[in-house]
Amino acid sequence: MAREVAGRPPEETLSLWKREQALLKGRVVDRDTEAWQRDPAFSGLRRVGGVDVSFVKGDSVSACASLVVLSYPELEVLYEDCRMVSLTAPYVSGFLAFREVPFLVDAVRRLREKEPHLMPQVLLVDGNGVLHHRGFGVACHLGILTDLPCIGVAKKLLQVDGLENNALHKEKIRLLQAGGDTFPLMGGSGAILGMALKSHDHSTKPLYVSVGHKMSLEAAVRLTRGCCRFRIPEPVRQADIRSRDYIRRTLGGPGPPRTRAGEEPEGAETRGGPQGRLRRAGR
Template sequence: MDYKDEEVRKAWELEQIELKKQLVTTNLFDWNLDDGSLKYVAGVDISFVKGNEVDACACLIILTWPELKVVHSSFEMVQLTLPYIPGFLAFREVNFLVKLLDKLKAEKPEIYPQLVFVDGNGYLHPRGFGLACHLGVLTGLPCIGVGKTLMYVDGLEIKGVKQKFKKECLKPGDYSLLVGESSQVWGAVSPIPSTPHHSLSHLHHSPFSPPPSP
């Protein structure tokens, strides 16, 4: 990382700190899994062209719940020109995801999602503000971060997480809680780490298989 990247990192860190003040970690939504009021869920992701770290495709998929029928898909080729700095993925990607959601809201508000699954971390993040947190604050939507890479936060490490997962997850639908050294519950693994974000409490790990009350 050269000095310019270090300057960018410091500026982004300050912005994360400010945005985190708007983070909501309680369950603030008007739907319930038991009464059929949850109608639409979304998945968002950005995938790079193979062998290219700039050209990418941003995508948004809307599904009905609980049928999981795809009712909308939108894609946009984008260029990620900002530098990738670990812990600051949102600054490269979030604006493209917001744009897709805003376009859907303007054109098809009747299927605007009530919950978004994000390819990235939530508050399982060095500063407790990953891509899912960032997107949720900017859009006001409840988000769940579904990360492919475990962040080393609060004593969590991949070997221990894998051992706990193998012991506790014996059949489809099982999950293992990500519990740090401080006893903080950071999310769940089943088998990809998922961490809640905006308008979702830390105990609402997944709308599909919520853990028992402590």
């Protein structure tokens, strides 16, 4: 029988989470902090990391947290850490970090202790950074706690600050012609919260890139594009593939379904929930 995390936490817990987000938000650095980030060719960048949490089908407690490190620019896997974990916090839109980030921080800590020479110089995160209800998504949270440059790479638009997936937004997507084409995500406040990126010539859906920590938006977009063999940047794609394979090897069975290489598997826009999966909105 599938296990389920208890329902929505009490308001007191949500208030604590909001206060922690507000406190940590003040530490976010949204500019380039490393010389390689300012170099057009990213000279000096040798290792890029990706993280993912994949769920056992129909189970909102059991999951696999994965961290991979790839060489750059070759994008060959140098290191992987996959581990089954039991989540205790429920999914609440806008608070995904409190559910998943502790396990990802543990994976980074293990790498620092075991093979520090393989530490990534930047982490790509399947989720949002400053493009978030309170300007502090999972990519910001992970960046602050690990002190690593982080980039938020989401597959769907988080509709905050007046951003909407409306006819105008869809027309802007249609006008993206080639891999590397972008348009800014300007909220109603006038702030540019991220960029929509056509990551691959043959991709019909953009990625939504936002600052996580210790990197400018311009560099984050360029690097995300540089990491894409397919639609999804390779560090995130490999973390997802390997976490799903680890679940299959550990628990047996055919494993989660897959689609064409480079496209997200069925259900990849979701998080494990009581009825199987929950939306990932608000990462």
